[in-house]
Amino acid sequence: MIKLNINEKNISKKQKKPFLKSFSILLIICSLVLGIFFSSLKFSENIKLGSDFKGYYSALVSVDNLNEENNTNGQPNGNSKEGARALNERLNPMGNNQIIIEQAGNNFLKVLSPVDAYPNETVFKNQIQKNGGIVLLDSKNNYSDLQITNEANAISRKGINDFFTGAKSTSVTSSSQKTPAISYSLNGDAFKSLLPTAEGTSPTQDALNLFILLDADGFYNDVRNYYNLISGEKDQRIEDFFNNIVLPLREIYNNTSTSETVRRVLFDLFYGSWDVSTSVGVPYKAYGSLMDSSNLSLRDANGFAQISDSFNYLSETSKYVYDSNAVTKDFEAGGRYSRNVNLWNSSNILSDSGKKVNEIFAELNPVLIKFIKDRQASLNENYLTMLRTNYFLFDGGVTEQKSGYAGYIEGNNLITQVESYTKAEIGASLFNAAGKGFIFTVNSVATLDGTVTNLMLWFGLIFLLIIALALMTYMTFFYRILGLFSMIITLSIIGLTLLSMTWFNLTVGPETIISSFILIALNIEIFSTLFENMKESFYLKQRGLKTSFNISIKENIGLAADLVVALLVPAMCMFWITSNAIRSMAIVLAMGSFFTVLFTILIAFILFKTVINSQWIANRSYLFALNTDFASQGKFILNYKISKTEAKIKKLESKENSNVSLIKTLEDKLKTLKDKLTLINKKELEKQDKKQLLAKDKLNQKIEKLNKKIQSLDENKKANKIQKLNFKINELVFIRDDKTQSIIEEEGQILTNTNEKLKIKTIEKNIKNGSKMISIFGVIMLFLSVLLGLVFGLRFDYTFGGRTDYTLWGDNITNAYNGMTAETFEDRDPRTAGLEDERDRLVAELNEFIGQNQNQRDAIEKKRTEVVHEYIYYVFSDEYYVNYLTNNLNSNRQYKNHKYSVSYGDSFVYNGSSSNQNWITITVYTQDLRQSAIIKQLFTSWNISKQEEITETSGFITKAIRPATMMWTLTQIAITIAVVILALLIYILIRFKWTYYIAMVVSIVLAPLITVAFITTLQIPLGNSSIIAIVSSIVFAVTALFIVFGKARSLVASKDEKSMIEFFKKEIEIVYDTKTIKRQMNDELFDLKNQMRLNIRTNKLTKDESKKLKLEFKEIKHNKKIEYKKVKKENKIKINRVGKQNNYLSEVLVKTFKFGFVRCSLLVGLYALVGALMVVSMPTISAFGLSIIIGTVVTSLLVLFISLPLWVVFEQIRIRNNLARKRFINGLYVSNEEQIIEGIND
Known part of the structure; x- marks a missing residue:
């Protein structure tokens, strides 16, 4: 102190x-x-929630292809399989949006998207319907279309495919650094002809002022939907919309210098409808354009904010643009774009504008492009970035040789530099998708609730x-x-x-x-x-x-x-x-x-x-x-109390003024605890001794039983069987009588008693038995999954097709209503009483609504659609109702309950034409043709049939939904597994050995395969969440393998080469003998061959004699090899016997297994707990939780019982051969030295 x-x-x-x-x-x-x-x-x-949590948009999309002939039956002419890929490239160019696309028949698609992925249904619909394609514009000449040439008042135009065949993202070296770029593959010299030339036809360094516009109709849509595409509070977004878009465009609209065509198109572009109510609460639609400041609801931001939730633009922007591959004949009489465009006017009438689409595009396009460029400083930065990335692919000069401009010709490619690699990737994907000639039209959009509330x-x-x-x-x-x-x-x-x-x-x-x-x-x-x-x-x-x-x-x-x-x-x-x-x-x-x-x-x-x-x-x-050292002694809680008490005593004793009485109390407590532990340990030792004696007694009984069996056998007739039984007796005697096994370690020698040896052998045996059982069980599960999949089919969720859509619109909804009211229920079947009551309630509800809103035809039809929708939903809730209404109760083929959903809406679009027709879609999760026939029979009873002509005002279509995106995903997962295996090859060979790699690959391949087998056998719905669980099993497999084999490698690395030689001494001797015999054989054959050659040369043997001598040599060589094979086979048996007595890798196996079992148990416990809680708390996506549990359990079993034992087999071979090879090489080295010394002595 x-x-x-x-x-x-x-x-x-x-x-x-x-x-x-x-x-x-x-x-x-x-x-x-x-x-x-x-x-x-x-x-x-x-945060943006996915489809399961927030809900999703479901759109029925028709697929047209401008490069194909039109169908005569009014159906779209596009191929849904090819269209699915093109639309996926457009909606999901970077691949990270959770857009699910499915094939609906041959000419339609179903597109599912999380609600949070798009601001609203309108934006989602517009993104699908972008049809503007790619247009090459001259930014110096009022953004005119470079693909059009006007000669003698006639239009001449080339399609974009005449200029380019495709595009890809790339990078170029500029100022000693890499710059992102897009490379467009030129199609001949069509594009080069657009470049400025000097006198004659020689090239010049003057640049073409090129502006590449992608999806012009999407660009126009995003201009008018500015308030939906920026972040912030609703009122602030609408305020910005008016200040930056509406009011400045109104100035252009009201300017006397603005052409009449531009004014009419701007009015039409911002024309829409919204919901209002009368003073007594009767709803109706109001119409107007944001360019018209006389309308109070549209005059300023405050008025628009009150109606923005129900406001919808009525004009499709696709009518202002033409296809990027449109050619001269499309603008001539009878062509696709020969008619004038219809525009809305202030009288709320859709009238002829007197202008064709190329004339409207030529006037509207420059106005909006310049408008956006002039207002860049005030527009939202993220919004501008989105426009530049998605629409403005390039804006700069292009020359025929590389110069200071951002665009140039290099070989057969046009290179255009862009701002970022993201833009290059997205731009190339969108360019390729837009150039395929597909036109996608959204027939209907429904917003469906998420499966998780x-x-x-x-x-x-x-x-x-x-x-x-x-x-x-x-x-x-x-x-x-x-x-x-x-x-x-x-x-x-x-x-x-x-x-x-x-x-x-x-x-x-x-x-x-x-x-x-x-x-x-x-x-x-x-x-x-x-x-x-x-x-x-x-x-x-x-x-x-x-x-x-x-x-x-x-x-x-x-x-x-x-x-x-x-x-x-x-x-x-x-x-x-x-x-x-x-x-x-x-x-x-x-x-x-x-x-x-x-x-x-x-x-x-x-x-x-x-x-x-x-x-x-x-x-x-x-x-x-x-x-936790005391935990290894067992009795965790008791040892923990002893450890805590000792720590308290030590702490009190270290103080100057220690509390003697408290120390005394703690010491008494410590003594009591230790006595209790001693008593428990004593009892356990007695139990262990009894177990050991019992084990030895069992061994003696087995030995005695085998001896009696030997005595009962004939020595001459059953010699082989007697030998096998003797081998078993020798093994049992070895285990019983061997008291110690020397295990050499770096620190010294550790003795392993018979009891521990028995434990190791028992665990090793259990592991091997477990391996066999899991292998057999895995094969059985694979067989059952295939069998049950073929017999009962697979179960799918809403993301994986496997369902059928029935869509009716227009007059057919009235037919359905008349059919439900015409049903009399005359037989008074008590089981249909609920259906009749529901029907009567819905009819009364509609009649009451009609009485209150007699002059509101649109509102009445919408209410009628809602009533029919509710009735259909109620009908499909019980299979008995469906069978009753189809008179199918006594049939052998009755309708069975299936998962289903019913949605409805207005403004159904058919064959590219929009109407105000309401629609209803019934989705039934089956593709059984017999079940589908019964459903169609139900609609036939309501006078609704597929055989009737389909028009814009009335129709009924059925579409079998097949997966597209999900099938691509499964293919991608299979490729991913292969790539993961290859990617791990180099790393594992550097950090580990080839034995680890082979063992790891087995689990990486089998884990997802057996997981899928379980999912199929247990009929768990296959879909997006199940696929995520399967992928998780792959990730879990790789992680668990590295954990387990990391421990195995450390155990092997803890032994030096000297220790290894001691463990594998007998095996090395046998392998060394095998190699030595082979070497001796080769030496003998080599000497014999040399003697033969010398004999031929010195004795000048004839050709026949030489041939005879060579044949004799070949016979000797063949016999020698046969002898070597016999020795090799005998030594293989010896190695197998000796290997069983080598407990080193058995210990490594057991120690690694114990370590892996604890680690995998903790990980499986964590994942299983998460999966179980997902099943309990979110039962609607229970497939995800169940698949996670199955995947992690299966993967753990494969790692511990398949990969680990497999590794031990290969590792024993590797160590044995490696050490034997070293000894053999050393032997050769010594032999060579002896020969040299002998030569010197001679």
């Missing part, structure tokens, strides 16, 4: 460094906590939060302050990963949930491995805390890198190959891997290093981690 006081001054000086360390720790922790808070806040503000979502989030808190409690309890800090780092990684989703405009779906927990599991695995290694070094080997930390970092940094690679490789492969939800999952995992490297490996190292070196933990080892 005196010395402490003397040096008080010096101590005070040294306090600065601890203070800085403490400040650094607090700074890092506060930064991480604030990061979690702000990233979560930002994510919650910009808000209540389910909240319950799910609460359960997931509980899991996160449980994990934090677990880490904090076992690893104390470091565990707490590690969970803060993990949550920071999750927060930033979720925030990154908003950067890529991703929607949140089931893939987000499982990806987050994959990242949590990865980081917990890395941290727990690091801390466990530190605990072993600190508590068991009594090293210092700093030393333990440094050793642990050194030993585990490779494992951390392996685990990140295990996650990153599948993620990157999925990103480059897949699309849709799987690509979203890949982006989340890739970003999570990046943040793991940054935080877990870098920031955590700095933080933990600072904590270890600080005073926080130096004198408080209890803050480091819980010493």
